[in-house]
Amino acid sequence: MAEPILEVRDLVKHYPLTRGILFKKQIGAVRAVDGVSFALDPGETLGIVGESGCGKSTVAKLVVNLERPTSGVIRYKGEDITRLSGRALKAVRRNIQMVFQDPYTSLNPRMTVGDIIGEPYEIHPEVAPKGDRRRRVRELLDVVGLNPEYINRYPHQFSGGQRQRIGIARGLALRPEIIVADEPVSALDVSVQAQVINLMERLQDEFGLSYIFIAHDLSIVRHISDRVGVMYLGRLAEIGSDAEIYEHPTHPYTQALLSAVPLPDPTAREHRDRIILTGDVPSPANPPSGCRFRTRCWKARERCEVEVPELAVPEAFRGLRGPAAHPSACHFAEERQIVPAGGGGNGEGRDSRRETQ
Amino acid sequence: MLLEVRDLQVEFHTRDGVARAVNGVSYAVDAGETLAVLGESGSGKSVTAQAVMGILDMPPGRITGGQVLFQGRDLLRLKEEQRRRIRGAEMAMIFQDALSSLNPVLTVGAQLGEMFIVHRGMSRKQARAKAVELMDRVRIPAARERVDDYPHQFSGGMRQRIMIAMALALEPSLIIADEPTTALDVTVQAQVMDLLAELRRELNMGLILITHDLGVVADVADRIAVMYAGRIVETAPVYEIYRAPAHPYTRGLLRSIPRLDQKGRELYAIKGLPPNLLRIPPGCAFNPRCPMAQDVCRTEVPPLFEVAEAPGAAEGRRSACYFWEETLHG
Numbered sequence: 001m002a003e004p005i006l007e008v009r010d011l012v013k014h015y016p017l018t019r020g021i022l023f024k025k026q027i028g029a030v031r032a033v034d035g036v037s038f039a040l041d042p043g044e045t046l047g048i049v050g051e052s053g054c055g056k057s058t059v060a061k062l063v064v065n066l067e068r069p070t071s072g073v074i075r076y077k078g079e080d081i082t083r084l085s086g087r088a089l090k091a092v093r094r095n096i097q098m099v100f101q102d103p104y105t106s107l108n109p110r111m112t113v114g115d116i117i118g119e120p121y122e123i124h125p126e127v128a129p130k131g132d133r134r135r136r137v138r139e140l141l142d143v144v145g146l147n148p149e150y151i152n153r154y155p156h157q158f159s160g161g162q163r164q165r166i167g168i169a170r171g172l173a174l175r176p177e178i179i180v181a182d183e184p185v186s187a188l189d190v191s192v193q194a195q196v197i198n199l200m201e202r203l204q205d206e207f208g209l210s211y212i213f214i215a216h217d218l219s220i221v222r223h224i225s226d227r228v229g230v231m232y233l234g235r236l237a238e239i240g241s242d243a244e245i246y247e248h249p250t251h252p253y254t255q256a257l258l259s260a261v262p263l264p265d266p267t268a269r270e271h272r273d274r275i276i277l278t279g280d281v282p283s284p285a286n287p288p289s290g291c292r293f294r295t296r297c298w299k300a301r302e303r304c305e306v307e308v309p310e311l312a313v314p315e316a317f318r319g320l321r322g323p324a325a326h327p328s329a330c331h332f333a334e335e336r337q338i339v340p341a342g343g344g345g346n347g348e349g350r351d352s353r354r355e356t357q
Numbered sequence: 358m359l360l361e362v363r364d365l366q367v368e369f370h371t372r373d374g375v376a377r378a379v380n381g382v383s384y385a386v387d388a389g390e391t392l393a394v395l396g397e398s399g400s401g402k403s404v405t406a407q408a409v410m411g412i413l414d415m416p417p418g419r420i421t422g423g424q425v426l427f428q429g430r431d432l433l434r435l436k437e438e439q440r441r442r443i444r445g446a447e448m449a450m451i452f453q454d455a456l457s458s459l460n461p462v463l464t465v466g467a468q469l470g471e472m473f474i475v476h477r478g479m480s481r482k483q484a485r486a487k488a489v490e491l492m493d494r495v496r497i498p499a500a501r502e503r504v505d506d507y508p509h510q511f512s513g514g515m516r517q518r519i520m521i522a523m524a525l526a527l528e529p530s531l532i533i534a535d536e537p538t539t540a541l542d543v544t545v546q547a548q549v550m551d552l553l554a555e556l557r558r559e560l561n562m563g564l565i566l567i568t569h570d571l572g573v574v575a576d577v578a579d580r581i582a583v584m585y586a587g588r589i590v591e592t593a594p595v596y597e598i599y600r601a602p603a604h605p606y607t608r609g610l611l612r613s614i615p616r617l618d619q620k621g622r623e624l625y626a627i628k629g630l631p632p633n634l635l636r637i638p639p640g641c642a643f644n645p646r647c648p649m650a651q652d653v654c655r656t657e658v659p660p661l662f663e664v665a666e667a668p669g670a671a672e673g674r675r676s677a678c679y680f681w682e683e684t685l686h687g
Contacts, residue, residue: 190397191609220615266578
């Protein structure tokens, strides 16, 4: 296997909590990201799922260098980019671009589409000489499926889906190798979501892009991702290929998360394995000791209180081959099938075998 | 029938012209039944609900036709004073965004209690006791201690429970829930939907669930009405519509969602965009996006056809498509 294009090790981001105006005093920290490690291979899509406040968006900001980590390493092609500055940082940023969630607020309403998509060239003029930029922008509009004639229009003249295409075109302008997309379709209507997802997949093939795709919608993440990481309270609970996570989850949080997703199939009502979690996610300013999920976990025992589970293949599965043997940060990891395999009437492909435990 | 909406029409007068948000919507809900109204933004699903509740902003909105029969009475003919007495006591609404629907400067106890003071003439003390009881009922932990907290002191899921408590306070016979779980995380969404379904069963209420989420609908609804550009394009019992949709729009929606239980190939995408309500296409509003559109679709507005999967089998299904048979079997 090729060397990963991006490697994240023990990434930590704490936001200080202060008290007082004149004499500021740090009274604690929001531990938004608290020890996250993963690798991204060239041409791969890594999905990161989790609920609000789990730190997935902070990971995105750290990877594209919009925020500096408190500690940890982000290696792009082997080079730690967290300590770079000046010219070297600029060069790296060119290759790691971001697509934002909200197509309504991430585009400047007073700039034309041409200026928005062309703006990256102002910062990185070496990519496109001045005389060539309009042509490039038109090309990009065409690539994302918008009429190149629209180059002089303003964002408000477009629908949500079209605006997200503009955001994607801007992300592509510098021909990056990695695109970090933070909830790129969650603000869109169902019928438009599919268009944008198909576009992102086509662009990935066409330009050989690597994606980090962050979303709370587990169905969309499964659709687009090769591998998936599940985050809870600033840490990864489980990571693996899409089949490992969705069909053979071993972490209780992943299992609960999967079981809570409503399936668009009324016949799944009866034979689904539902795990309804009690309570809310604890505050990241004051996370539980040991395993962070233990306050909501039905399996929690004393060990979970004192010992932080590492993200590694659990003891029970070590030495075994097969889809259950993937990294899972649980002391008592067990395989449990949650998602009925196959799917319902409108699906195609898979056989409709169903097993419930 | 608990609630029957007949041929409802709502317009909005804007600077750019008249937006026809609801163009002749009819649906009915019985006691104990859950009707899901499914649609994308601009389909008119929320406007219809606001007209039913009597909370539509008028102007710019205007109800230009139709009836809203609640337990046989046409609400649209009642005086505002009479409607206010029905609202909250006999029908109640749950909104998507609990934080902006609750008053930030009043304690949740005061807001819950107000229902009993205004509608039931209770004393403050009695109302407070009722508020605690309600918070218990929607399973807010330590209700007695938290009754004097303010909305911002609760998490999103807990706030939505308070909204549900408020809607249920006077044990109405109809609840309208407009995207009640859209702002919530999935694990919390499951808790709240379960709670809502359980209380609906217990109190034998009718529930209108307005949503864009095909998963939520499949989980809880008995019947579905699919809306597009201010009209109902298909209505059917939930099992039938997922198994064999009879309108190309419904079919497109079902095909276009990624599935948790399947690794996808390319997603089916409905081409184009939902129409601008100021310029709804003539004929069937879906025709510019429809793979099956023929000449007739571009000129004639299709009525709601009775759909029978097998000849003679009446199932209470309707589809506003000239080619529903081809869609159903295709």
